[in-house]
Amino acid sequence: MMNKLWSFLFLLGFSILMIVAGLEDEESNCFALRDEACPNANITFWLYTKEKPEGLEISPFSIPVLEFLPMKSLKVLIHGFNGHRNYTPNVQLRPRFIKLDINVISLDFQKLANEPCYSEAVHNAKYVGRCIAQLLRLLLESKLVANKDVHLIGLGLGAHVAGFVGQFMPEHKLEHITALDPAKPLYLVNDTAQKLDPTDAKFVDVVHTDVLMLGLLEAVGHVDFYLNMGVEQPNCGPVNQMETHFCYHNRAADYYAESISSNAGFYGFYCPNYKSFATGACVPKKDIEPMGFYAHPEARGRYFLETNNGPPYAKGTNYKNINRQLKGRTFMNDELIDQLFENKADA
């Protein structure tokens, strides 16, 4: 049964890949990096502050020392597949961070992660991580930012990129990585060197919003939050359409953005695993943790919460009428759902 499920998930990952990537043909401009050198013209960095809301391109060769806000934190925003510096999670997060008067660096590696070239994008992700590490090392060593103030936030593929940054700078253990719906296709591997895992930073928090399609179901952080079980998000459309899943996936950034200034707050309650949530074996008790911007670095384990049907999404600690149903809420049939229960008990 275990093998059956794994092969199902593998096939699922593969078919998603084909859907996402379309039919890759030789005429497409897919580009896999061969030159590992950093900096790379296709991996650019853009600094944003209150004074520079339009962004300023920076590189390891030209770090505009005077543009950095001294002694302030630095958020590094890493887009996912088909993204760029003005796409999710940048659009949601950057304006809010700038308002907090902190430094923001947005990555742009659009040419290395563009449709229909998903497998190339996965290959390139490692090198993007390497080049971010190079820049961060320079910023840290020139004391423009302190290690404790550096926070990487990546969506989908970008979450794994953040993990690679951690691998490429073992001498400065990263303080904090936030993974917004870390990507599943081609990341259903056991080797933690090939994907995000808790050893990549002192604190890795994860927001799961599309566990059955584009994002990972398994926990990959110190703390993993599952919103609406990670199987559907409100107002995204019919479950059997790909567009709907892109909406679920990107919604992770909306939730995180809202958490920065939410009155109610997003609070998950602890369940040892996915199955215990789904079967009702765990109920909200004392063990609750804030999700998002105010997540506690000491938080460990899996936490579950629901959202409102529209913004503001945060429900505080209101756990009335929690929906623990999977059947009928996803594109999977009941038999597959049962297998998921049986086999992914420790997801």
Ligand SMILES: *[C@@H]1O[C@H](CO)[C@@H](O)[C@H](O)[C@H]1NC(C)=O
């Ligand atoms: C940048 O990407 C293009 C393909 O979009 C490629 O032709 C070029 O060689 C790349 N440049 C570098 C430095 O990797």
Ligand SMILES: *[C@@H]1O[C@H](CO)[C@@H](O)[C@H](O)[C@H]1NC(C)=O
């Ligand atoms: C990965 O781990 C699972 C569960 O422990 C195991 O069943 C599977 O064979 C492993 N896959 C590989 C490729 O090592």
